[in-house]
Amino acid sequence: MNRIERKSSSGNIHIPSSSSSRTLNRKASTLSNIEKRGRKKDVIEKFIESDQTVILSSLSQLRHNILCEGLPTSGPDQLCPYRVYIWSILLRALPINTDDYVELLKVGESKSLGKISNDAFRTFKRDRKFQTKVSESTLIRLLNCYSLTVELRNEQIEKYENGVADDTDYFDEDLDTREMIPPSLSASSAKTTSIDYDLIHKQKLKLSPYVQGMNILAAPILYISKSEPEAFSLFSKLLKTYIPLYVLPTLNGALDGVKLVDLCLQIIDPKLFNHLKAHMLTAKIYALPSVLTLSACTPQLSQVLELWDFLFAFGCHNNIFFVIAQIILIRDQILNSENPMTLLREFPSLDSKKIIKLSLSFTKLIPDDLYDLIVRHPFDSSVSKNIDNYKI
Numbered sequence: 001m002n003r004i005e006r007k008s009s010s011g012n013i014h015i016p017s018s019s020s021s022r023t024l025n026r027k028a029s030t031l032s033n034i035e036k037r038g039r040k041k042d043v044i045e046k047f048i049e050s051d052q053t054v055i056l057s058s059l060s061q062l063r064h065n066i067l068c069e070g071l072p073t074s075g076p077d078q079l080c081p082y083r084v085y086i087w088s089i090l091l092r093a094l095p096i097n098t099d100d101y102v103e104l105l106k107v108g109e110s111k112s113l114g115k116i117s118n119d120a121f122r123t124f125k126r127d128r129k130f131q132t133k134v135s136e137s138t139l140i141r142l143l144n145c146y147s148l149t150v151e152l153r154n155e156q157i158e159k160y161e162n163g164v165a166d167d168t169d170y171f172d173e174d175l176d177t178r179e180m181i182p183p184s185l186s187a188s189s190a191k192t193t194s195i196d197y198d199l200i201h202k203q204k205l206k207l208s209p210y211v212q213g214m215n216i217l218a219a220p221i222l223y224i225s226k227s228e229p230e231a232f233s234l235f236s237k238l239l240k241t242y243i244p245l246y247v248l249p250t251l252n253g254a255l256d257g258v259k260l261v262d263l264c265l266q267i268i269d270p271k272l273f274n275h276l277k278a279h280m281l282t283a284k285i286y287a288l289p290s291v292l293t294l295s296a297c298t299p300q301l302s303q304v305l306e307l308w309d310f311l312f313a314f315g316c317h318n319n320i321f322f323v324i325a326q327i328i329l330i331r332d333q334i335l336n337s338e339n340p341m342t343l344l345r346e347f348p349s350l351d352s353k354k355i356i357k358l359s360l361s362f363t364k365l366i367p368d369d370l371y372d373l374i375v376r377h378p379f380d381s382s383v384s385k386n387i388d389n390y391k392i
Contacts (some may be wrong), residue, residue, distance in 0.1 A: 005176050017195065020342070040220055042072050046083055048089065063313040067225035071309055078302060083224045083309070084234070090312040093237040094157065100286050101145065101229040107136050110147035116140055119215040127301050134222045142218055142232055147209035149236065161204075176324040205381070207240065208249040216293040220304050240315050243378040246292060256282040256377045256387050260320050263370060268324060272331055279340055286344035287323050294319045298326070303350035310356050311349070317375045321359035328358060 033072045041049075044065050072081040080086075087093070110116075120139045124130040218235050225231035239246075244254025261283035266273045276282075289297045294311060296304045310319055326347050327334070332338045364369070371392060 001229075009190050009275060012023065042069075044069060044071065044086070048082070048085060053357045059090075062086070066309050066313045069367065073302075077133070078306075079224065083305065084226060084230060086309070087221075087224070087234055087312050088230075091234060091237050091242070093233045096229050096233045098227075098229050101232055104145040104148055105141065108146050110144050110151060111143055112147040113140075116147065116215070117211060118142045119265060123215045124301060125220050127299065130223055130301055134219065134383060138220060138222060138228060139215060142222060142235060143210060143214060145232055146214075146218075146236060146239070150207050150209040154209075157204050161307070181184055205244050205248065207244055208245050211247055211249065211251065213289070213292045213297075214247065220296055220301065220308060223301065224305065241379075243294075243379060245378055251292065252381065252384060253378045254288060254292040255284070256285050256384050257320055258375060260370075260374055261287050261291065261323050263387070263390055263392065264320060264362065264374070265327070266325050267367075267370075268365055269328060269331070272328065272334065273329050275335055276340060281322070281340060281344070285329075286341065290323045290326070290347065291319065295322050295326070295355075298347045298348055298350050303352040306352035307350065307355065310352075315375065316378055318359060321362045322355050322376055324362060325355040325358035329354060 008138075044062070045066065047062065066086070070084055071086065073080050076079075116138055119134050119142070123136075123139060216237065218231070221234045221238070222228075222231045225234065243253060245256070247253075262273070265276075265283070283291075294316060297308055298304075307319075307322060311322075327344070329351070330343055330348060333343055337343055366374070373383050373387055373390065377387065
């Protein structure tokens with residue numbers, strides 16, 4: 001096994017508790033209905049519908065299948081009919097009761113509704129398939145419900161800090177990281193990444209109810225989901241458990257991410273790094289949108305979905321390598337340009353297969369201590385100083 005399988009991390013609404021095995025083994029009635037119409041099931045679809053007795057080994061097999069086979073697409077939209085179930089399994093996003101989501105809708109407007117509405121109308125505006133499948137009102141509803149849960153959670157944290165409530169009142173199931181992190185199965189490295197499973201809970205992070213870029217993160221999830229509650233569960237799990245530092249009001253995790261892009265690029269391609277540095281271009285200037293949105297800000301959406309298949313299987317931290325791969329794919333043009341920013345202002349359309357292949361080649365070049373910081377940066381606030389002080 002390679003280093004890609006090292007440990008990595010990816011609500012105040014009540015989510016019914018369920019065991020990990022139940023989550024992995026749940027049947028998708030939609031798939032059954034499709035099967036009745038005569039569509040032949042592929043290997044991955046058969047796998048997720050079969051009984052899996054050993055969760056960790058089953059997840060490892062699923063990740064391997066995604067890496068080697070990819071998720072098949074079909075129909076006029078060229079979508080994988082069961083991608084949402086794969087993402088739910090990989091992110092361990094438990095299904096929520098539709099009535100709970102409806103109750104959130106009844107609460108009304110969040111304090112961030114104005115900002116949400118200002119961003120929602122221009123989300124993937126040039127993508128006709130997205131505009132046809134996901135309405136602006138749907139996107140606004142989901143983001144508004146998420147904002148409401150964060151506002152409530154932040155109130156609970158403030159009560160705890162003021163001594164009004166104890167720690168149990170603060171607890172948020174979506175932020176419990178137990179069994180959320182894929183184990184390190186690397187046979188080539190004796191060093192593993194040690195994660196405190198209750199780390200995020202202990203940090204008591206005051207997330208932002210809404211920051212610009214959340215609309216881009218929500219869009220692919222809504223696009224592949226069968227229902228709003230399903231999308232809400234996935235979206236909440238992604239932001240609150242796997243990349244919570246990306247959605248702080250100060251965007252600490254994303255800002256650390258662009259610093260890591262610079263550090264890694266300096267190792268992977270020092271000539272390109274120095275060329276950009278000579279033009280006073282750091283990753284903070286050209287890569288922040290791609291880091292913050294897990295590369296979803298760059299078209300095409302179909303390619304974003306394939307990149308996210310990989311990220312959810314092997315860790316969202318791998319987006320750092322995705323961003324570097326996108327830069328290296330236009331390396332020659334950048335090196336021959338007297339004004340590289342004209343090329344970096346808007347990245348070229350994504351090519352998921354090339355990006356993933358390049359990213360896999362990068363990981364072996366990164367020192368273990370730096371790789372550890374990359375893995376942790378989306379959710380562990382303690383690594384920020386280490387990133388600032390890291391020397392190549």
